Amino acid sequence: MNNSIAKEKIVSLRKKRSLEDMRFKYYGFTAMCLSLAVLVFLLYTIFSKGYTAFQKTIVLLEVDYNQEVLKLTPDSSDEDMEKGKFFRVKKQALENFFPDLSKSDIKLVKKLFSINVDKEIKDYFLDNPEVINTKQQIWVTAHSDVDQLLKGNSRRDVPEDRRKLNDIQLSYVDQLVEENRVKQVFNNFFFTKADSRHPEIAGVAGSFMGSLFTLFTVFILSFPIAIGASVYLEEFAPKNRITELIEVNISNLAAVPSIVFGLLGLGVLLNVFGLPRSTPLVGGSVLALMTLPTIIIACRASLKAVPPSIKEGALAVGATKTQAVFHHVVPLALPGTLTGTIIGLAQALGETAPLIMIGMIAFIPNIPTGLTEPSAALPVQIYLWVESAERGFQEKSAAAIMVILIFLFMMNAIAVFLRNRFERKW
């Protein structure tokens, strides 16, 4: 009797315990799934907000390249052509955009077009000078407000005073859609232009080049220094307090917040050394100092992985220690050090705060061509666009994030490829 009660107790306890076990496992599983779900949701958000930025809206505009309006003749020289009165042609084209427009209507029509239209009208003419005295139907870029409306990013059902486009402009846009005078095409501006105050002609080319120059500086500075430091610490350094100090220093430096490196750049590189502000040279130097510990740690690991027998073999046939290290150990560790460097560069690519500190946040509307020219960088560009109140910049920031993520993905893929291709198992 007692026995069976005890048995029952044990059975129920065991059930409870195994239930507990199941539950605990389930908690862990849920936590893991939740973390991954956030990753998926994050990527989904970026993609769903950003893919529209790869398209732009263009409008069909009839332009009359009348020689009197342009103040040109068919045999004007190229220089004169440059000086043609294209703004008058544009004005005329807008006046005739819809039949019977009043003066106030023309103002409204004008706001449907990008500020870049003047240049597009001019460029079309300069490319085809024979069109003088003819009417041409050309596709020109629409204003960001129209673009956002047609992409469905801004809503029409809000009260008129909270909309960018008023009711008359909406009716114009609807008319254009009906008459097929508006369409969406691939947004080449996004990849060929630098930042702009106008979302429809803002692109990532400038900040992309800025990031490339910055990464180039980081690589040039950090790779040799990291190899030198790790070779010294791994192969030559005597076991004493100074070496220990250096090692502790490196591991602590790896955990210093990136913004503090920005303060270092501002306080020392800009204010003491007077290097040029907002340039990839300074940005790259700061990021190089920041990623140095990461790269050194990776380089040391790959140096450590080279078996000592190789060095000993070299020493045995009469090489000096320097020769043994630089002729045998370093070349064998090189793929590993390169992998570590690329991963460090990937970290540097996404870093924003230090670059803001050294002024790479300035508005730079042209594409930089050198290390000492003011430029933006991709992550800072994203920050600027996220902070911008203009609706049209939101999709741009998401699209720029896609660009930076693809860039990061490619760098990591190269690192993995290098590792798999060249790494030797001893």
Place this chain on the structure above:
Amino acid sequence: MFFWSLVLIAVGIFSSFIYGRSRIKLNSKKQGTKSKSLPNYYAQYVLMWCLFPALIVYFSWAIFQEQIIQNIVISNFEYIEGAVYNEGLLLAEIRNVANNPSFADGKSIEIINAASHYSSLKQISQISFYTSIIIMMLLGALYASQKLKPEFHVQHTIERYIQYILIFCSSVAIFTTIGIVFSLIFESLRFFAEVSISEFLFSTEWYPFIPIREGQTAAEGSFGAVPIFAGTFLVMVVAMCVAAPLGLLTAIYLAEYASQRVRKIVKPLLEILAGIPTIVYGFFAFVSVAPFVKAFGQSIGIDASPTSALAAGMVMGVMIIPFISSLSDDVINSVPQSLREASLGIGANKAETIKKVILPAALPGIVGAFLLAISRAIGETMIVVVAAGTAPNLTGNPFENVTTVTVQIVVALIGDQEFDNPRTLSAFALGLVLFVITLFLNIIALQIVKRYRERYE
């Protein structure tokens, strides 16, 4: 200018190498003896003696040229009696005019004079830069070639030089630390000369608005950083509330329950989460999480602001999940197998083994991981800049707008930086606090983890 000088240096070292090689061959032929080292070592010797003086010139010019020229221009500037000048603006104007003659229209005569003075100094500097590089390279090569005798053991010398270079490389980390500490302390001292330390650390009013121009009527700024520290703490707590359970449970599942295949898939995915730039998380917080938090707050009757500690903290928590999970995973894996087997052997099931044996054994390591994560959360910038706001509210309500140390650093340094007002300098004082706290957390965490490792090795 600096590009062409690099080309010049490259040409110089290349020819010095060739020269050194042929010279030692000639010398040993003349003396009829074999040289003690291979000819390439002698060539390297000449090369180094050619390169280093040139680099010294190069870097000293790069660093000091602009400063010296500016000082000369400013000290020779013909000040007009009675007019007030701002040195920084004046210099910028002079530089603009000098670089771009079209800006000269409408500028006063003394500025145009100073600009032409500036450009002539620049020209002189450039000419002397190239000549001194060439002279230094020639002198170096000349000195080295004097020593190119076959009986000279050049290899030893070269190896010693290489050692010096390597030591220099490894001390860059130390220089960086020294640079950080000195720049933070130096600028902070200037800040504390105007604002007392006790006000900064204990006062609760943060109004860093200083009258910029004289005569401007604005309230005296006050720099009590307590609301900022409180905001940082609040965001950090929210982040840890998200990251600690999720990260730890994920680590436990991966280490103890998951099959090899799941581990192989999930670990790289978590690494992706860790590799995403923080500005991307900022965007995510701003676009998705903050509106959600606002709507949620309204639905339960709390007036949530569009940027809040909760939104920023939650996303920051997601950011440090992989950090906690990978560190804890390592820690749990390094608990000896024998402890597990003993526990399972006396009849405990897996959950009991984990809760009663593995976690207590791994506790120090997990605490270390949490401390590292906290230090990451405190130093994180972009998420809070985008999603937490800038208003210094002293509040415990996570639905409200708060500000953090990193946000205030960014806010103080964005835009015009005048290093003579406490608003700009406050960034360095805040940076110093941030640096000290994160360093402290790291040292403790690393100590704990190290001691923990030693226990099981």
